[in-house]
Amino acid sequence: MKRKLLAIAMLFFVFALSSCQKEVDTKIITGEEQQVAQISDDNFNIILYSEKDIYSDTEEVNILATIQYIGSSNSIDIYSGDPYAGFTVESDGVEYISNLVETILKTTTLEKGVIYEFPLLKVGGFSEDAEDADFWREFYSEEKMLFPIGQYQVTFSTRFYTADSPDFQLSVQYQFDVN
Numbered sequence: 001m002k003r004k005l006l007a008i009a010m011l012f013f014v015f016a017l018s019s020c021q022k023e024v025d026t027k028i029i030t031g032e033e034q035q036v037a038q039i040s041d042d043n044f045n046i047i048l049y050s051e052k053d054i055y056s057d058t059e060e061v062n063i064l065a066t067i068q069y070i071g072s073s074n075s076i077d078i079y080s081g082d083p084y085a086g087f088t089v090e091s092d093g094v095e096y097i098s099n100l101v102e103t104i105l106k107t108t109t110l111e112k113g114v115i116y117e118f119p120l121l122k123v124g125g126f127s128e129d130a131e132d133a134d135f136w137r138e139f140y141s142e143e144k145m146l147f148p149i150g151q152y153q154v155t156f157s158t159r160f161y162t163a164d165s166p167d168f169q170l171s172v173q174y175q176f177d178v179n
């Protein structure tokens with residue numbers, strides 16, 4: 001009887017926890033994007049896509065990066081934090097999106113020829129004590145990828161190492177405007 005109650009309680013706990021998790025919208029851009037930047041080496045090809053170069057301050061910015069393993073093996077293991085690649089978006093020295101990485105050691109296998117997609121997501125933080133806390137609270141609470149009027153530098157970079165390369169990094173940059 002105790003085992004049955006314990007099993008039911010654990011099931012309830014698992015369902016309660018899973019219902020509290022926020023789903024991340026990983027909307028992938030398809031059909032409208034254009035390639036705006038690319039970098040490659042012997043093992044990896046990284047391409048940055050954007051729907052356009054100039055957005056209005058009421059339009060959602062749609063940017064996507066892809067990584068493809070193109071090396072000589074069928075796959076490669078990479079070792080990193082989580083995620084192993086991400087975006088930084090800056091304007092006039094202000095960082096709107098940070099390439100934050102959870103400091104765990106994770107092994108990921110990238111298969112040759114498979115394209116791994118990374119949509120631009122709002123990642124970052126702010127101090128509640130800062131003078132501009134109201135701006136940042138509003139910026140991060142807005143679900144759409146909206147930016148204030150300005151010129152923005154986007155950097156997509158990797159952060160991992162392989163068995164052959166102890167500090168592997170590739171990055172690609174792009175600039176877009178919001179009018």
